[in-house]
Amino acid sequence: MAENRWRVLVGDDLGYVKGVDLKGGAEGAEWASERVTRFTNEKFEETEAEAGLEDTSSRSGAVVSVCALPQGDLETPVAIGRKSGRVDLLDASTGSYLGPPLLRADTLSKPDSELLGLRSCSPGLVSCTSGGIVELWRWENSESGIVLPAEESDAGLDTVAATRAEPSKGGSVPGRVVEAFEVSSSGSGTDVKIATGGRENNLKVWDLETGEAVFVGRSPKPNELGIWDKPWITCMSFLPQASPTSQVILCGTANHQLRLYDWRVKRRPVMELEWGENRITCLCLDDPGVPEKVWCANAIGQIRLLDLKMNYSMTTSPAEGMSMAGSLKGSLGCVKSLQRPPDASKPLLLSCGLDRFVRVFDLRKRKQVCSVYLKQYLKALHVVEAEEVQEAAPARSRSLDDVEESEYVHEVDEDRKRKKRRKGSK
Amino acid sequence: MALVENEDALHDVNAVKNKHKRNELVKKIKKKRRAAKKVEKEKRQKLLKEQGLPLPKPQTIDSQRTHDETFVADNDPEVLEDERTDEFAELLGGSDPPSLLMTTCPKPSKATHDFVKELECVFPFSTYKKRKETTLVTQVVEYAKQQGHTAVMIVNEDVKQVNALTLIHLPHGPTLSFKVSSLRLSQQIFGHGKALRDNFPELVMNNFRTRLGRRISRSLQSLFHTKPMCHNRQVATFHNQRDFLFFRHHRYIFEKRKEKVKTGGDEGGAKTQTKIQTRLQELGPRFTLKLQTIQKGILNWKYGDFEWCNTQDNKDSAGYNRRTYVL
Numbered sequence: 001m002a003e004n005r006w007r008v009l010v011g012d013d014l015g016y017v018k019g020v021d022l023k024g025g026a027e028g029a030e031w032a033s034e035r036v037t038r039f040t041n042e043k044f045e046e047t048e049a050e051a052g053l054e055d056t057s058s059r060s061g062a063v064v065s066v067c068a069l070p071q072g073d074l075e076t077p078v079a080i081g082r083k084s085g086r087v088d089l090l091d092a093s094t095g096s097y098l099g100p101p102l103l104r105a106d107t108l109s110k111p112d113s114e115l116l117g118l119r120s121c122s123p124g125l126v127s128c129t130s131g132g133i134v135e136l137w138r139w140e141n142s143e144s145g146i147v148l149p150a151e152e153s154d155a156g157l158d159t160v161a162a163t164r165a166e167p168s169k170g171g172s173v174p175g176r177v178v179e180a181f182e183v184s185s186s187g188s189g190t191d192v193k194i195a196t197g198g199r200e201n202n203l204k205v206w207d208l209e210t211g212e213a214v215f216v217g218r219s220p221k222p223n224e225l226g227i228w229d230k231p232w233i234t235c236m237s238f239l240p241q242a243s244p245t246s247q248v249i250l251c252g253t254a255n256h257q258l259r260l261y262d263w264r265v266k267r268r269p270v271m272e273l274e275w276g277e278n279r280i281t282c283l284c285l286d287d288p289g290v291p292e293k294v295w296c297a298n299a300i301g302q303i304r305l306l307d308l309k310m311n312y313s314m315t316t317s318p319a320e321g322m323s324m325a326g327s328l329k330g331s332l333g334c335v336k337s338l339q340r341p342p343d344a345s346k347p348l349l350l351s352c353g354l355d356r357f358v359r360v361f362d363l364r365k366r367k368q369v370c371s372v373y374l375k376q377y378l379k380a381l382h383v384v385e386a387e388e389v390q391e392a393a394p395a396r397s398r399s400l401d402d403v404e405e406s407e408y409v410h411e412v413d414e415d416r417k418r419k420k421r422r423k424g425s426k
Numbered sequence: 427m428a429l430v431e432n433e434d435a436l437h438d439v440n441a442v443k444n445k446h447k448r449n450e451l452v453k454k455i456k457k458k459r460r461a462a463k464k465v466e467k468e469k470r471q472k473l474l475k476e477q478g479l480p481l482p483k484p485q486t487i488d489s490q491r492t493h494d495e496t497f498v499a500d501n502d503p504e505v506l507e508d509e510r511t512d513e514f515a516e517l518l519g520g521s522d523p524p525s526l527l528m529t530t531c532p533k534p535s536k537a538t539h540d541f542v543k544e545l546e547c548v549f550p551f552s553t554y555k556k557r558k559e560t561t562l563v564t565q566v567v568e569y570a571k572q573q574g575h576t577a578v579m580i581v582n583e584d585v586k587q588v589n590a591l592t593l594i595h596l597p598h599g600p601t602l603s604f605k606v607s608s609l610r611l612s613q614q615i616f617g618h619g620k621a622l623r624d625n626f627p628e629l630v631m632n633n634f635r636t637r638l639g640r641r642i643s644r645s646l647q648s649l650f651h652t653k654p655m656c657h658n659r660q661v662a663t664f665h666n667q668r669d670f671l672f673f674r675h676h677r678y679i680f681e682k683r684k685e686k687v688k689t690g691g692d693e694g695g696a697k698t699q700t701k702i703q704t705r706l707q708e709l710g711p712r713f714t715l716k717l718q719t720i721q722k723g724i725l726n727w728k729y730g731d732f733e734w735c736n737t738q739d740n741k742d743s744a745g746y747n748r749r750t751y752v753l
Contacts, residue, residue: 014508059511232729254729279729300732302739329743332752334722334731354722354733356496356637368744373495375504375637377733 003029006341007092007386008350009078010358011063012376017080017088019095020358020372021386025346031360031370039095060084065117066382069125078382079125081118087127087137092384116178117380121185121192126208128181134194136208177201182249184238195249197233203251203261215263217251220272229255237283239291239308250294250308252280258296258306258322273322276302284338284349286363293325295349297338301331303351303361328361330368337381352378488668492750496637505637512641513598514648517576523626523651526552527575529566532559535586540611542581544711547621548662548675549579549649567724571596577649581606591715592725595645599723600733602645604671604715612710619677621709626651627660627675634666638734639753642671642717660709669751671715677707717753 003026010018017039024031065081069089077098080088089098113131120126125137179198185191192208203217222228232254239248251259251269256276259269279299286293286305294306305326333355341348347363354377360370436455442448474481483489498505509515517524526549530538534557546552553575557566563580570578575596582590588609593602612618629650634643646664659679665672681703686696719735740746 014504014511016504277728279731281731299730300735300737300739302737327739329739332740333733333735354731375502376508 004341004343004346005386007384008358009066009080009090009092009382009384010352010374010378011066011080011380012374012378013059013062014376015059015061015063015082016376017063017066017090018374019092020374022360022370024370033370033372036372036374037095039090039097061086063379064115065119066380067118067120067125068382068384069120078384079118079120081115081127083114085113085115085129087118087125092382093386116181119181119183121183126183126192126194128178128194128196130177130179130198132178132196134181134196134206134208136192180233180235182236182238193238195236195238197231197236197251199232199254200230201233202231203233203236203249205249205263215261216267217261217263217269218267220259220269229253229257234279235282237285237294239285239294240289241291248291250283250306252283252296254279256280256298260308260322271308271322273306273324275304275306275324276300278302281335281353282338284340286340288340288344295328295338297331297335297351297353299334301333301335301353301355303328303331303335303338303349326366328363328366328368330359330361330371331355332357336377336379339381339383341383342385350381350383352381354378487749490749491668492745492747494636494751497635498637498640505640509644512644513595513600514644517648518644518652521652523551524576524649525574526649527566527570527573527578528552528554529557529578529580531580531582532557532561534581535583537586538581538583538588541588541609541711544611544621545579545581547623547709548627548711550626550651551624552579563725567594567596570594588713590718593645593649594725595648596724599721600641600645601719601721601723601725601730602642603718603721605718606713606715608712608714610710610712612708615708615710615712617707619707619709621660621675621677622658625658625660626654627658627662628654628656630661630663630665632663632665634664634753636753638720639666641720641733642753666753669716669753671717671753673711673713673715675709675711677709679705679707681705 004022004024006022008020008022010020012018019035019037019039021034021037022031023034060083062083063080064083065079067079067081069077069079078090078092080090082088090096091098113129113133116128116130118125118127126134127137128134177198178196178201181194181196184193184195193214194206194208195203196206197203197217202219203215204213205215206212207214217231219228219231233251234254235252237250239250241248247263249261249263251261253259256274256278258273258275258280260271262270275296276298280296281299282297284295284297285291286295292308294308295303296306297303304324307323307325309322328349328351331351331353333353335351335353337352339350341350348369349361349363350358351361352358352374356374356376356378358372358374358378358381359368361367362369436452439448439451439455442451471481528542528545528549530542534542542554546554555566555569566580567578577596578594580592580594581588582592584590588606591604591606593604595601612621627650629647631643631647634640643664650662659677661676661678663672663674663676665674682700683703684698685701687699688696717734717736720733721730721735722733723730734752
């Protein structure tokens with residue numbers, strides 16, 4: 001197995017974005033972090049301070065999402081979404097910010113509405129706020145680089161305002177917040193589906209073009225005592241299907257249930273499983289192409305593998321349909337983000353959370369292979385492939401480790417040697 | 427007459443048939459060995475001292491703890507930045523006194539009542555509210571918020587013994603839950619004093635070295651005033667050792683004492699010299715806390731996000747051993 005180099009971009013509660021350079025994967029070699037770099041947007045910090053956008057006391061600059069731009073071949077630009085609704089663009093390989101932060105006018109006018117996250121799909125970048133506003137951000141690819149026109153970013157804007165006043169039995173109930181959302185898009189980018197859900201706000205799937213709900217989920221049937229849980233969806237994941245856009249969604253709830261919705265079949269979940277005693281915080285497909293196994297994490301740091309056994313039929317009872325098939329141990333606190341590396345053939349899973357560690361797990365051995373302490377509550381994680389450790393521009397980023405200059409040079413030299421060797425072998 | 431030929435050999439003792447005699451012999455031999463060991467050790471230390479070498483440090487479980495990368499360095503800019511904006515920043519940075527609401531589990535027994543009574547003397551300007559049987563914790567928290575309290579402390583008991591303590595910081599959390607053990611009220615402490623009520627004691631926080639430890643230390647600090655009443659000479663100590671937080675409450679006094687000091691020389695005249703001596707009086711109570719969970723926000727077992735919690739998963743994970751400590 002050849003050695004891999006990855007850069008893990010981690011966003012934290014204070015609004016810092018850090019890059020962790022991971023190295024390993026070669027036979028016999030262990031995974032280790034080479035360097036931790038903090039990326040600062042010094043160029044534009046002054047303008048932020050002037051505008052008074054950064055309210056440090058409430059931590060509105062906390063990173064909620066780190067997400068790659070769907071840029072085709074180019075994978076390095078990364079969008080960083082913050083709680084206040086600000087979006088920064090960062091070049092992952094060099095660690096420099098691309099232009100000033102982008103702001104959305106309507107988030108600022110509504111102070112209680114927070115940005116939930118960013119997801120990339122083929123036409124652009126989709127953002128969602130807790131108030132239920134889904135937006136599509138398009139950008140122009142100019143010669144100088146990527147330009148995300150701030151004023152025109154709401155082109156193709158789609159308000160899911162209907163979630164705020166959904167038609168229910170008792171009439172419209174205003175103020176139902178969205179807590180989780182997920183995007184699924186076909187390759188051509190014409191058919192984009194967005195799933196939303198939250199507290200007392202059941203799963204709904206929206207078509208981005210028409211802005212209408214395609215599917216409105218229902219809770220499972222009440223039990224023999226007539227008791228049913230109010231929906232509280234905390235995370236969700238589209239499961240890949242044969243058809244271009246998937247029609248099967250797995251949801252995690254705050255009442256520690258995992259529910260599988262299939263909107264070809266019925267509005268109630270087709271399968272359900274109770275796991276643990278805590279809120280389920282995030283889901284991650286074991287293999288991006290295979291809808292059978294999903295890693296789930298909860299608020300006390302348990303990470304388990306959910307085996308869906310996808311050849312379910314309507315006759316199987318829920319208990320038979322889903323089961324837990326593995327666990328990863330090591331997280332000490334609430335897991336906020338789970339991700340597989342870009343090269344899906346590598347059996348690794350990365351996690352970060354409130355225990356202030358980024359952890360790398362080996363999925364074959366089911367063991368933690370590396371952990372990096374990053375000092376803050378970590379909120380979001382994104383892995384990019386880093387072929388070569390590039391020298392970061394000293395003005396924009398500074399190394400946190402006390403690595404001496406000579407040591408660092410030595411590392412780079414070694415890389416070059418390794419590269420040469422690899423080329424020679426080819 | 428010696429019963430055994432070689433009194434140092436334990437295996438020879440087996441020749442003695444009488445059990446009591448044999449036990450006595452074993453005890454004797456062991457005592458001898460201990461004494462010999464002690465002498466040898468003193469000899470070694472003396473030799474080292476003569477050579478001017480440092481004495482070897484005693485190997486304790488505490489000193490052999492596994493490496494923890496979360497140890498906080500002095501003036502770590504990132505940690506300071508975090509602490510500038512965390513939940514306790516306002517209380518610890520300002521000069522406003524904290525106010526603590528104390529309550530118990532429903533239907534507390536006498537043990538809990540006594541404990542709370544003593545805790546009231548430790549935490550300044552705290553108020554105790556009796557909890558009705560039907561009052562939920564959420565209602566307690568709601569009430570405390572209305573009254574402007576900065577923290578709620580709930581003392582829990584099991585089989586008429588205090589066993590747990592939950593600390594909820596208001597209005598944004600976090601919630602800490604501790605296990606309480608080895609509780610001794612001041613009545614049970616020999617030579618105890620009486621603590622002054624409504625007094626801000628000085629605070630000693632010992633050995634909180636990791637990031638998590640620092641957070642707990644800040645949480646406990648925020649229950650006391652930033653400006654202690656030093657003239658009352660009372661000290662509250664939280665000492666962390668192997669993840670157990672030992673609480674002690676003392677009064678100190680500096681006393682001037684005249685002492686005879688021998689002056690060197692042939693005259694042999696003894697001089698009197700005034701010396702300042704510190705004396706301590708324990709006020710009580712004594713108890714030990716062990717952290718169970720820290721949860722972000724206000725207590726919510728079902729839906730809360732845990733910063734750290736003591737699960738079986740943690741103990742099963744690689745690298746965990748009995749010398750792994752988190753504080």
